[in-house]
Amino acid sequence: MWNKIYVEEDLIESPRVQSILGKLNQSPILIKNFDDIWGKSKKPYLHKRDSLNLFLAHKKGQLLKLAPDAYGTQGEPHYYFIHAYNCIYECQYCYLQGYFNSPDIVLFVNHEEIIQKMQETLDAHPEGRVWFHAGEFSDSLALTHLTGELELYHEFCQRNPRAMIELRTKSVNTKELLKLAPLSNFIVSFSLSPQKMGKTIDLKTPSTAARMKVMDELNQKGFSLAAHFDPIIYQEDFKQQYFELLKTLQDLKLTQKLLYLSLGVVRFTKDVYREVERNYPDSPIHSTPMIKSFDNKVRYHHPMRMWIMNSVKELALQAGVGAEAIYLCMEDHA
Numbered sequence: 001m002w003n004k005i006y007v008e009e010d011l012i013e014s015p016r017v018q019s020i021l022g023k024l025n026q027s028p029i030l031i032k033n034f035d036d037i038w039g040k041s042k043k044p045y046l047h048k049r050d051s052l053n054l055f056l057a058h059k060k061g062q063l064l065k066l067a068p069d070a071y072g073t074q075g076e077p078h079y080y081f082i083h084a085y086n087c088i089y090e091c092q093y094c095y096l097q098g099y100f101n102s103p104d105i106v107l108f109v110n111h112e113e114i115i116q117k118m119q120e121t122l123d124a125h126p127e128g129r130v131w132f133h134a135g136e137f138s139d140s141l142a143l144t145h146l147t148g149e150l151e152l153y154h155e156f157c158q159r160n161p162r163a164m165i166e167l168r169t170k171s172v173n174t175k176e177l178l179k180l181a182p183l184s185n186f187i188v189s190f191s192l193s194p195q196k197m198g199k200t201i202d203l204k205t206p207s208t209a210a211r212m213k214v215m216d217e218l219n220q221k222g223f224s225l226a227a228h229f230d231p232i233i234y235q236e237d238f239k240q241q242y243f244e245l246l247k248t249l250q251d252l253k254l255t256q257k258l259l260y261l262s263l264g265v266v267r268f269t270k271d272v273y274r275e276v277e278r279n280y281p282d283s284p285i286h287s288t289p290m291i292k293s294f295d296n297k298v299r300y301h302h303p304m305r306m307w308i309m310n311s312v313k314e315l316a317l318q319a320g321v322g323a324e325a326i327y328l329c330m331e332d333h334a
């Protein structure tokens with residue numbers, strides 16, 4: 001799978017790095033710092049199809065980031081933690097294609113430091129829940145059989161019932177997850193597109209049907225679940241597509257179990273939009289005109305966004321998702 005594996009030389013003796021390398025059976029190249037090489041020159045995003053490199057590194061600088069307004073449920077602090085860059089999947093709308101200079105994957109291995117920072121942040125908010133989201137720059141489960149860090153974050157949740165961790169994913173790689181006991185504050189959230197749309201735009205990911213099957217298994221074992229319908233991409237029959245998606249979730253008795261369901265309509269920064277046009281010129285994403293919006297993002301015009309979100313919200317309510325569980329993502333302003 002990996003063209004080359006680079007490891008920061010200071011880390012080569014670390015048990016976590018040795019464990020990862022032991023599973024890969026490929027000799028690493030030792031380097032001083034991952035960013036001496038990674039992203040130094042532009043590597044076209046689609047080169048990930050033929051030549052994906054892996055970097056094992058120590059995350060320096062900012063380990064947690066305050067999430068932007070309207071990122072999660074309102075009225076509570078939200079942070080995301082950075083334990084990896086880039087992803088093995090290839091969703092056509094992925095913002096990573098215009099965010100980094102390289103699609104090569106970086107796995108940061110200093111999870112103890114990330115968790116220490118999470119603890120300090122939690123302590124700085126002495127009351128109420130504090131959210132920590134994984135998966136902002138990567139998928140949260142796709143490589144967990146390799147990286148083996150889940151139990152550390154799970155243990156942090158066990159010690160801190162006020163800390164809410166969200167593992168956001170499109171993966172069905174639940175092998176490591178299933179070794180852990182379900183916790184109410186250790187939430188696995190699945191991003192779902194309707195089956196028909198997903199086939200076209202969620203490239204290399206497990207199918208929507210496979211993701212829902214895994215949601216069903218996790219639900220039966222008592223795990224806390226959430227879902228994201230984000231990005232919603234307009235198609236003439238989008239209501240029918242979301243009706244069918246919600247019907248399947250309802251038949252699996254999942255709609256009432258969702259701690260939250262976020263709804264967001266497709267949107268891009270200018271740079272990402274340019275990349276999407278270049279990488280996927282035939283994508284259905286381009287079949288509906290977009291405008292530059294209040295925050296300089298490229299998206300459908302406001303009445304259309306609100307109509308789409310409210311239509312899907314109505315379908316979700318009809319399928320049994322609680323009104324208090326639904327939130328509209330990144331739509332604070334007109």
Ligand code: SF4
Nearest residue numbers: 087089090091094138
């Ligand atoms: S799963 Fe998420 S991070 Fe991975 S390619 Fe798709 S949108 Fe990007």
